[in-house]
Amino acid sequence: MTAKLTYRSLILTAGCLAIAGCTVGPNYRQPSYPTPSAYRGADNSSVTSAASLADEKWAQVFAEPELQTLIRTALTNNYDLRIAAQHVLEQQAQVQITRAQQFPQITGGGTGIGASIPPVAGANIGSPLAFGSFNLGASWIPDFWGLYRRQTEAARAQLLAQTWAQRAVQLSLVQQVATAYLELRALDRQIEITRQTLNVRQDSVKLTETLERGGSAPLSDVRQAEQLLYTASSQLPQLEQQVQQQENALSYLLGANPGPVAHTDPNALTPPPQDVPTGIPSKLLARRPDIQQAEQTLIEANAQIGVARAQFFPQLSITASAGLGGNEFSNLFDISGKTIYGIGSLTQPIFEGGKLRGQLRLAKETEKEMVLSYQRAIAGAFRDVSNALIALNKQRAFREQQEKLVFAAQDATRLARVRYQGGAAAYLEVLTTDSTLYAAQLNLVGAQQGEALALVQLYSALGGGWE
Template structure:
């Protein structure tokens, strides 16, 4: 196959590309949403499971109704190293975008060149040495982007930059939720320690009374050992809860990124309104709100643009080398009058044989696009599942907490009655000890369920895309100068 035949075959394609805007990049088509249009109810009744326009989620400062926690979140947004890395990654992606954006423009340099050349086949007087000198402005290998290769690379870099910007917002959203959850774990562990200390004190008093009754021959050895067992169990539980509280402080310190002042670690009674409840009805713009889904979509756009660059490699590459300035055969006369000269050297290269490199590169770009589509669809499916799980929790945890609070009230009355009968000598201490154990377990369950309910609110706020400025269109920052900040940390 001759080059002239190839040129005849490729010329109509090249002309079509030029008429279409000189771009080989395929038009971007957003994939269809691979989830149901409504969240599953699975027999649950909750307003949040019903579709609708819904309300806008509050800013995280309004979502969190605790001054100490708000200060901890502010500190984490300033000091957390993961968020700092994500922010710096934006600057790195911005630099790559600026580098790709400079591709279509020529590089103009000022330079001097000198050349000495020997002509003739002999040596000595038989050879002639000639010299040439040039100085001025030079353009070296400027690629003229007829087929959109450089434009496709620029668009790919821009999409990658925006994907990185949304990735930073996803890290921020996750960080806010993680700090809130870690603070919640600390408060729960602190409440558990206080409850266990009170229980231990009650059991120690009960053991002393049983010991006196045992010494008097009123209580049996079984009752004595039962009292000792419950006291030892409370001590073990207290040691465990103290360890969990220390680990909760360590986890919170890591997220905040600095040593935490003791005043920010003070105990809270964890009212149910410490986190605002997410309004009923789901926002219709869930997929737009979540930054991780935006990140996946811009990664898909970047992969789509890379296909255009791979396609353009099949067409001629046109470049231009030029210079303008002074030229002379003697260095002393280089900038004298009448030495002005210029040169122009266009070049067009058409790939004839490359051992399949361009075709393999195109197949790789298309496969990368298909991978990005699958990742985008998976991010939507994961978001759908996370929201459905969080809504299921909201529909059931309130009722569960109320039932366990009723259980605590019943166990409290049972224990008081059993203890009164025991102290009156009417009933065995085993009944009182069993009631004491059941009451402690019920009180622990209430604290755990309350913590789970509040953690569910944090999770629901996160999976709906809360915690970042959803009004900011990050696609607009691509036109900002590289020195400006992208995706600011606080709202």
């Protein structure tokens, strides 16, 4: 009875000490950062509105059915996103492993030794069992100083960091698929313009050849017309190469082998709406996955300071065991054969050559680095939003001017051809105006693509696309 009371008293005392224990190390406090009152490049209407483009689901922002299908496929099959999901599952298991250190470890087992001995000199052995035992053991290191609690806190922060990393991959994936699709549609439009230009220039070659045979135009006009024709025809294989390579890049994002991808939607390069809402800058810190990931990494580093501090304090280890034994099956579980014992040990670091202080210093310096990384992530987010807003506004102005240039170049080309056919101008004027028109048309497609991509970049910079 005395041994039983001593065992219970030991466990009760250790439990009370563990409950009364403290958690050493600093508690996390979010670092301050000077948040701007408005995004640079935003319209006045965007500043005053709390609504944000990032509040909308990606299917609402990218309304093209083809693009929606591609994004859904990528979100299901993309390898990077699936790997990021596995990282989350792995870290969930790691949290479980780390947290288990806070609890007692209980083991059970038994032994048996038996022998069958033939009769010797008329002596018979009643049982072949010579010895048997059954025992339960328990060991526990009470977390007085919060060592295991801080390790669990760090592991949970890693889990949240991996979760936010997965969301960052998803956001980036939506952006990459939308960007690749818009680039494909721009290439399609450039091929269409090139083929239309080829048809016109083929007609010009036929016209100059007819005039040259009739003596109304020199051979140089034919050569200049051929020069225009071959300039356009040489562009076509390069554009087709870019299309097929871009299809392969998009197929990779979809988790598929290289192959053709649907890209025929005529509204893909439609100008985005004006006065896109951007919301309040302070909300960006809670929405951007990369900022949240950086903060969780900072929380982990902060918890590691507590882990390093706890190493300076004594650690108590408690081990207890109880068992039953006997030399026959009949008395194996007899209570009179019980054994109970408990062992407690206390260890205190005295000299480790500066290892513990070095670990604490390393943890503190790492935490300072993570503060800077967190602040850098915030600064980069505000830069991304500002750049996207500036691009959206300037690309719109660029596209509007390019439309005017194309209109002027079309009319100039028409007038030059009329003047040439009437004998009032040399073919050099047709060559110059036609080249200007072709370049202006391709530049207009680039402007339309840039404006559409600016909206994609703004949506991603604001933290949309992962919810």
